[in-house]
Amino acid sequence: MLKDNIQEVFEHIHEHPELSYEETETTEYIYNYLKEAGFEPVKFSNTTGLYCDVGSFEDGNLIVGIRADIDALYQEVNGIKQANHSCGHDAHTAMVIGTMLKIKDDPALEAKGVRFIFQPAEEVGTGALSVVDEGVIDDLDYFFGIHLRPIEEATNGFATPSIEHGAAGSLKFRIVGQDAHGARPHLNHNAIEVGADIVNMLSKIHINPVIPSSVKMTKFLAGGKSLNIIPGVAECGIDMRAQTNEQMDKLKERVFNILKYIEEFYDVKIEDKEFSGIVASESHPDAIEVLRRSIVDVLGEEKCLEPVVTSGGDDFHYYTVKLPNLKGAMIGIGCDLKPGLHHPYMSFEHSAMQNGTEILYRAIVNAQ
Structure with missing residues (x-):
């Protein structure tokens, strides 16, 4: 049968x-x-x-x-x-x-x-x-x-x-700066603080509210066993969702603009950017x-x-x-x-x- x-x-x-x-x-x-x-x-x-x-x-x-x-x-x-x-x-x-x-x-x-x-x-x-x-x-x-x-x-x-x-996208990247001694925070930009600013800026993205979309940090790895080191490097990941392909294009543009701004403002590098996704x-x-x-x-x-x-x-x-x-x-x-x-x-x-x-x-x- x-x-x-x-x-x-x-x-x-x-x-x-x-x-x-x-x-x-x-x-x-x-x-x-x-x-x-x-x-x-x-x-x-x-x-x-x-x-x-x-x-x-x-x-x-x-x-x-x-x-x-x-x-x-x-x-x-x-x-x-x-x-x-x-x-x-x-x-x-x-x-x-x-x-x-x-x-x-x-x-x-x-x-x-x-x-x-x-x-x-x-x-x-x-x-x-x-x-x-x-x-x-x-x-x-x-x-x-x-x-x-x-x-x-x-x-x-x-x-x-x-x-x-809907459309879905994942963006991997690295914040690349230099480590510094915990007693000398003026000598580098703390990758954790840089990442926190990225999280805050992602929450300020406003596109057409009638079309469902979301963006959020889903991976953040920084620091190590030595807690007296201010980390200059972090591995990050962002998840993006949008109900239409047009909305996803707008979301991606805003995210990449944020990363470009972060590079210039903090004088760090955003390297190894790798985007993957599926269409709506x-x-x-x-x-x-x-x-x-x-x-x-x-x-x-x-x-x-x-x-x-x-x-x-x-x-x-x-x-x-x-x-x-x-x-x-x-x-x-x-x-x-x-x-x-x-x-x-x-x-x-x-x-x-x-x-x-x-x-x-x-x-x-x-x-x-």
């Missing part, structure tokens, strides 16, 4: 988690599973992960993409730091493979092609960009993702046709409508929720930002997930994977 296949895949992926860009065994497992099921998967050439085409890819045919993310988080579980599937990627992979098994040899694919993509490294926010570089997204007309939702957003048996994630969702209305119809087909009108707006992020949205003509959106599956995403002991109702599989199948059929 399909339900058993989905559970089998889930259990294997769940019990064998791998970190971002280290998903070699996961890639091999999916590849071999699909080969044994009669598919012709193709491993990516420059990264972990793979894709598999099903249906007809003749000129003029509609091409639909379906994405699963395959990496795990690194966190402490039962006192041990390890790879751990607490974000649902094991379930996403199981649902996508379930969809492949369901649609194989389906007459609905006589004039339609489907590319199933198993993407690495979502948790570090760059896996989607790696897949874009592989060139396998270029010819897609639609692209659908899927993600389990916490119980606060969607209970079991419900689903949303769109998850509107830019879901396509046509894709949302296809997913809405598909949820109604499977669960009924009363179980189809409005698009969920969340400050969380997902690198899936790089696909539609990088390829503006791509009609993309992400399904949110209610599954009574608790205590929450990324909690080391996250749990959810496994029967919801069947709902996700059926909705993905209908999305392929309904895409026009």
